[in-house]
Amino acid sequence: MADEPKNTKKAGSKKSGSEKIVVTKPAGKEQAASIVKTVCYATQQMLDKAAKEGISTVFDRAETMKPCPIGAEGSCCKHCAMGPCRVPAPKKKEEGAKEKRTGVCGATAETIAARNFARMIAAGTAAHSDHARGVAETFLLAAKGEAPGFEIKDEQKLLQVAMDFGIEIEGKSNKAIAIELGEAAVAEFGRQEGEPVFIKRAPLKRQELWKKLGVTPRGIDREVVELMHRTHMGVDQDYRSLLMSGARCALADGWAGSMISTELQDIMFGNPVPVHARINLGVLKEDEVNIIVHGHEPLLPELLVLAIKDPEIQALAKSKGAKGINLAGMCCSANEILMRHGIPVAGNFLQQELAIITGAVDAMVVDVQCEMQSLAQIAQCYHTKLITTSPKAKITGAMHIEFNEHDGLNIAKRVAREAIENFPNRKGKPFIPKGASQDMIAGFSHETINYLLGGVFRASYRPLNDNIINGRIRGVAGVVGCNNARTTHDDGHLKMIKELIKNDVIVITTGCSAMACGKAGLLTPEAARQYAGEGLASVCETVGIPPVLHMGACVDNSRILMAATAMVKEGGLGDDLSDLPAAGAAPEWMSEKAIAIGQYFVASGVFTIFGTTWPTLGSEETTKMLFEEMGEIFGGKWAFEPDPIKAAHLMIAHIDAKRKALGIDKARERVLYDMEMRRELESA
Ligand code: BF8
Numbered sequence: 133m134a135d136e137p138k139n140t141k142k143a144g145s146k147k148s149g150s151e152k153i154v155v156t157k158p159a160g161k162e163q164a165a166s167i168v169k170t171v172c173y174a175t176q177q178m179l180d181k182a183a184k185e186g187i188s189t190v191f192d193r194a195e196t197m198k199p200c201p202i203g204a205e206g207s208c209c210k211h212c213a214m215g216p217c218r219v220p221a222p223k224k225k226e227e228g229a230k231e232k233r234t235g236v237c238g239a240t241a242e243t244i245a246a247r248n249f250a251r252m253i254a255a256g257t258a259a260h261s262d263h264a265r266g267v268a269e270t271f272l273l274a275a276k277g278e279a280p281g282f283e284i285k286d287e288q289k290l291l292q293v294a295m296d297f298g299i300e301i302e303g304k305s306n307k308a309i310a311i312e313l314g315e316a317a318v319a320e321f322g323r324q325e326g327e328p329v330f331i332k333r334a335p336l337k338r339q340e341l342w343k344k345l346g347v348t349p350r351g352i353d354r355e356v357v358e359l360m361h362r363t364h365m366g367v368d369q370d371y372r373s374l375l376m377s378g379a380r381c382a383l384a385d386g387w388a389g390s391m392i393s394t395e396l397q398d399i400m401f402g403n404p405v406p407v408h409a410r411i412n413l414g415v416l417k418e419d420e421v422n423i424i425v426h427g428h429e430p431l432l433p434e435l436l437v438l439a440i441k442d443p444e445i446q447a448l449a450k451s452k453g454a455k456g457i458n459l460a461g462m463c464c465s466a467n468e469i470l471m472r473h474g475i476p477v478a479g480n481f482l483q484q485e486l487a488i489i490t491g492a493v494d495a496m497v498v499d500v501q502c503e504m505q506s507l508a509q510i511a512q513c514y515h516t517k518l519i520t521t522s523p524k525a526k527i528t529g530a531m532h533i534e535f536n537e538h539d540g541l542n543i544a545k546r547v548a549r550e551a552i553e554n555f556p557n558r559k560g561k562p563f564i565p566k567g568a569s570q571d572m573i574a575g576f577s578h579e580t581i582n583y584l585l586g587g588v589f590r591a592s593y594r595p596l597n598d599n600i601i602n603g604r605i606r607g608v609a610g611v612v613g614c615n616n617a618r619t620t621h622d623d624g625h626l627k628m629i630k631e632l633i634k635n636d637v638i639v640i641t642t643g644c645s646a647m648a649c650g651k652a653g654l655l656t657p658e659a660a661r662q663y664a665g666e667g668l669a670s671v672c673e674t675v676g677i678p679p680v681l682h683m684g685a686c687v688d689n690s691r692i693l694m695a696a697t698a699m700v701k702e703g704g705l706g707d708d709l710s711d712l713p714a715a716g717a718a719p720e721w722m723s724e725k726a727i728a729i730g731q732y733f734v735a736s737g738v739f740t741i742f743g744t745t746w747p748t749l750g751s752e753e754t755t756k757m758l759f760e761e762m763g764e765i766f767g768g769k770w771a772f773e774p775d776p777i778k779a780a781h782l783m784i785a786h787i788d789a790k791r792k793a794l795g796i797d798k799a800r801e802r803v804l805y806d807m808e809m810r811r812e813l814e815s816a
């Protein structure tokens with residue numbers, strides 16, 4: 133059953149679901165006192181339960197904790213102990229004042245906003261890339277046979293990626309090739325000169341532009357370190373220079389760190405293919421041991437998939453009175469094991485606390501990124517064991533079982549045992565929201581799209597390009613990113629994506645956005661007829677795909693780069709990424725990783741629009757550089773629009789402008805005309 137916002141009334145709130153949704157103004161302006169919390173029915177049911185039980189959630193705290201207006205616009209600097217300095221945008225009456233306000237050291241509002249923005253990119257790149265480093269190190273151990281439970285599953289992809297790395301494969305065993313690839317991948321992080329290997333995957337024209345602009349990254353770590361240095365007190369104090377360095381660092385994320393992580397994970401765990409699964413809190417089972425994996429690294433989750441099948445572990449569960457063991461995911465850990473195994477998804481970022489509030493989660497197993505500290509307090513109110521597993525991420529009050537690749541399978545079994553032993557400790561009957569799970573199809577890797585469109589023997593993006601050229605598909609949009617408690621949960625994603633597909637724009641999605649789509653039934657082939665425009669629906673029906681394609685976790689935004697590059701290389705849609713009728717968006721973003729992702733899309737030539745709030749509004753100059761000048765420099769620029777429908781139309785207008793520049797705008801007019809005529813005939 134699809135999720136419907138049947139009851140969006142929040143217990144204790146004066147607003148009801150039938151009232152107009154108040155669109156959150158950019159944080160830092162007047163925060164709407166009471167926004168509708170969610171459009172997800174399961175979430176609403178759990179919020180009602182939380183309110184009844186007096187449990188405070190992120191939704192409540194977002195109401196009581198107003199964002200600092202100066203920090204929200206990027207005008208606060210605390211990079212040295214002479215500060216913190218606040219240089220808010222001038223009020224109307226101060227405009228035109230001779231002297232602009234600066235920090236104690238003289239740093240201007242544009243420097244401060246650009247420095248803050250650049251640091252977000254550095255942190256986001258570090259997060260994706262440190263995850264990638266862990267994957268590369270595990271890959272190397274697996275190749276050497278020193279990581280039990282891990283293996284090389286996709287040998288074809290191993291050879292392809294090895295060749296990209298310039299590794300001679302002739303006459304070598306797969307094991308030898310994998311070891312060489314693992315070593316080369318690990319070396320990418322500490323590379324001091326030259327450029328990351330995957331940069332060569334970008335269209336030639338883009339590579340040349342990056343070279344000309346001096347933004348081709350060197351090693352991944354080097355770009356992060358340099359950006360942290362540049363943003364230190366008293367170093368780079370030119371906002372343009374800071375933002376260009378930010379672009380360079382972000383490119384090291386998209387075209388190196390994140391891409392390494394996606395590619396090596398695919399080789400180790402299998403390249404995703406379309407897979408059916410279910411999503412939302414309703415996937416939890418009352419009579420089974422529920423284990424939720426939450427975070428980002430797929431290493432332990434992959435082994436848990438194996439561990440829970442172990443007869444001894446199964447028998448232990450039975451002995452405790454459970455009918456079985458139910459493994460489900462949350463956030464990007466969920467996306468990883470969904471894409472490759474069809475493991476059910478319990479929910480996206482804003483649902484993590486709510487899963488525990490069901491009283492049905494026997495263990496929540498977390499690794500890194502997007503895990504709220506509040507989980508520890510909430511877990512104490514129920515029976516849930518919160519288990520941290522990464523040496524990099526501990527949470528006070530949680531149990532810590534450290535993961536290491538050498539003994540991964542045994543650690544996974546220990547985690548499973550902890551959950552099973554906890555099953556009898558449930559406090560009363562759990563409450564699993566009613567009617568709260570939905571079918572979906574996920575698993576659209578870049579290679580899969582290739583096969584689906586072109587066939588196994590002639591895998592190709594030609595049919596996609598042709599359908600764009602003939603106008604049935606207007607363009608492509610990548611809609612990605614988080615949930616943000618300062619705006620209605622899932623609403624921005626769903627409104628934007630429905631508007632895009634209605635206008636024949638095919639959507640590719642990752643992260644929490646993909647989960648919002650899954651919960652709302654957009655990741656099913658049937659959604660094409662229900663929501664998509666005539667042209668897009670006809671293509672989806674012919675190929676048998678949903679109008680919204682789930683491409684994986686946030687590191688898998690690298691798949692979007694690859695898909696877009698494949699479209700350019702296929703021909704007929706220009707010779708650079710910036711020529712494509714394509715756009716990107718993160719309507720409910722919250723994490724620094726989202727800013728890193730957005731910046732590598734912009735630097736790759738993609739028009740990218742964010743919603744909810746924008747972190748440089750304190751400086752007109754810095755914002756202008758991001759929103760306008762980057763367009764001239766990279767052919768892709770940032771934009772901010774909190775209204776998801778308006779944002780969708782800005783993306784569509786951009787797509788139409790690109791179609792016009794390519795000379796394919798007339799084709800679409802003919803398609804529309806034909807359809808109009810068809811409708812007239814049908815109604816006659
Ligand atoms: O990396 S979309 S809330 S879960 S940051 Fe986090 Fe944002 Fe979700 Fe995945 Ni991505």
Ligand code: SF4
Nearest residue numbers: 209212215217235237
């Ligand atoms: Fe203030 Fe300058 Fe120090 Fe920032 S670096 S806190 S602006 S004195």
